[in-house]
Every structure is written in C-alpha cells, then in structure tokens.
Amino acid sequence: MPVRGQYAKGIAKREEILDVALELFTKKGYDRTSVREIARLAGLSQAGLLHHFSTKEELFIEVLRRRDVRNREEFRSSHGDPNSIRRLVSIVRHNMTQPGLVRLYVTMSAESTDVDSTARSFFVERYRSLRAEVAKDVRAQQRLGELSAELDPDAVASLLIAAADGLQIQWLLESDGPDMGVLMEQLWTALRHVP
Amino acid sequence: MPVRGQYAKGIAKREEILDVALELFTKKGYDRTSVREIARLAGLSQAGLLHHFSTKEELFIEVLRRRDVRNREEFRSSHGDPNSIRRLVSIVRHNMTQPGLVRLYVTMSAESTDVDSTARSFFVERYRSLRAEVAKDVRAQQRLGELSAELDPDAVASLLIAAADGLQIQWLLESDGPDMGVLMEQLWTALRHVP
C-alpha cells in the first residue's frame, strides 16, 4: 500500500522537524528562530516545512505540546514517586542538567502572558493542571499528618510552583549560585514545620 | 545661554523617548517593538531617535536602568518600612496594579538569561543586590528572634524572591487567580513558624 508509506514518511519528517524546532527554539527563543533555519537543519526548504505546519505559531505550539507530553511520561515512569511534591523537587533537579530547555520554558511562559499570545491558553491550562496535581498531594500529605491541616492546599501548590519557576531564572543567570534542588527541599521542609 | 537651552531640550526629548519606549516594550516585548514605532509615538523620526540612543539595545538598557532607579526611589520613600521582606510583599501588592510593567520585567528577565544578551549583566547584578538586601534583613529578623536562627539567610532570600517572581507569571496568566500578596504573606508566616 503506497499510501501507508507516504503517511509514514510524512510522520517521520514531521517528527524530525519538531526535534530541530525544539532545539532551535530552546537555543535562541521564539522570535530569533526563523522557519528557514529550522527547515534547513531538518533537511528541507522553508516551503517544504510549511507543508507540515502552515504557520510558525502552529509549529511552535506543537513543539510545546509534544515536549510537555514527553516530560510527563518521563516523570511518571522513571520517578515513580506518587508524591508530586517530591516529584516537583526531582523535576527541578533534573532540569539542572538541561539549561536550554529550562530557558525555553521560562521565556515561553513569560511571552505567553501576552493577551494575544497563541501559547497563552496552553500555559494557562498547564499551570492549572499542575496546581491541581500538587494541591491534591498536599491534601494527601495533610491526611498523613505530614503537613499541617491549617495550610491551604491551593496556596501551597501555587507557592511551590512559583518558587520552582523563580529559582530557574536566578539559576539561569548564575548557574554556580544557590542550588535549586536544595532550596526547594528547604522550602518543603519549612512548610512541614508549620504547626 | 543658548547652549543650556539646547541641552535642556535634548534631555527633555530623551525622557520622552524613554517614556514611550517603556510603554511599548511593556506592551509588546522587546522583539516586537520597533524603533520606528517608538520614534513615531515620541514625535520624531527613526533617525532622530537614533541620535539619542545609537542602537535599539542601548535604548532598551536605558529603559531598564531608569525603571529600576525609579522603583527603588518609590519604595524607599513611600513605604518607609525598614524591613525589606515586608517591603518585598508590598512591592508585590503594588505590582498588582501594573500588569504591563510586571510583564516587561518577567519577559525581560527571561530573555536576559540568553548568554549573549546585553541585558544579562543588568539582571545578574539586580538579583545579586536584591538577594543581598533581603538576606541582610533576614539576619536582622533572626537577631530580633522573629525568625529561626537555623534558617540560612541567603536561602530564604533566594526563595522569597523566587516565589515573588514565579507568582507573577501565574498571576499574569490568571489575574483572578490566587492573590499574590496574600500568598507572599503566607510564605513569610510559614517561614516564621520554622522552629
């Protein structure tokens, strides 16, 4: 069936484009990355690329979406910790091996705060589900008596995620500064001490 | 003295340009703001503007520098609280009235993490001095017995600043979400409970 072969080829090329795009967006940010360059590194022309993703923004959203899916898969399988708070800490640690990727997320989430940004809804949804996930685990920890029942689970979730995000900026600016992983653990410890 | 008049005029125009530039960078970010547009809104031509700031980056750095100076002045005078931690909380509260400006800082600090960014050293220095200022107050609070002597002042400083930064992103994405000011106070309260 020739049709099947064509599909397979198209899909493979799509993946290759997404790989290259991730790499370039990561390295240089959205605005400074051209579709031309992505195309060249993926081994086709600009027009060829735009056959797969008809606009630059569409391509970009796909990159984000795929990256997020992979992140979640990775941490569900390799770090089987059912406590998403500890998982958050280990994600932060893991991120310290991938400055380029961290930079992509930091810059993209910042840019997505533009009211007209196409990526905005992606990030709104991402934070919403992340907060819900962490808040759920905070409640679990409260039931286990690990965490004071006085604490507002949603507030704690917001703060943990905010701290992780904010530390990334400081770390990107001074990689030999304070250790993000250690700081996150100290925060978690402090919260556990609240009576 | 005609010379004096010329200087005064030049300085006034410079200020006007910086005002407009701040507004536009704030609204659309660095890359999507053109020198042309800034010039037009400041009532001169692009070439005219580039007489005052010879490159776009130079203009940008000046915008940041001036904004930072004004911020510091404002909070030293109007919020005379000698405790920079409470001052940090009140800055966060104040920021909630200025989403555009918050967006500028969030996007610019994110972009500045590029190794080749001209603004990088500006932000590195900014975080360094901010951390030092907050850490100093943490030590003062420890001497007053308000805060556990076990806590590492530098770590607490990093975390407080990180939380403030991170919350801004969540707030920009969902302005009717959790209240940044309240959350910052909860964090501060939690830290004070650490034995």
Added chain:
DNA sequence: GTCTATATTGGGATAGAC
C-alpha cells in the same frame, strides 16, 4: 510531499541636508 521562485512586509542602521 517537496521544490524554486517570488511577493510582500518590516526591521535596523546610515548618509547627508538643513
């Protein structure tokens, strides 16, 4: 599905007059 060629737009920066 991929190409070449091109339309179209917009940007930063400079030259030189006033």
Added chain:
DNA sequence: GTCTATCCCAATATAGAC
C-alpha cells in the same frame, strides 16, 4: 538635533511546477 531618503537585510508566507 532633527529630517528625508535610502540601503540592506531578513523574515513569513504564497504560487505553481514536479
């Protein structure tokens, strides 16, 4: 100090052939 005019470059996107 400010202008007009222009250079030069890069970008996105489209048209149409293969």
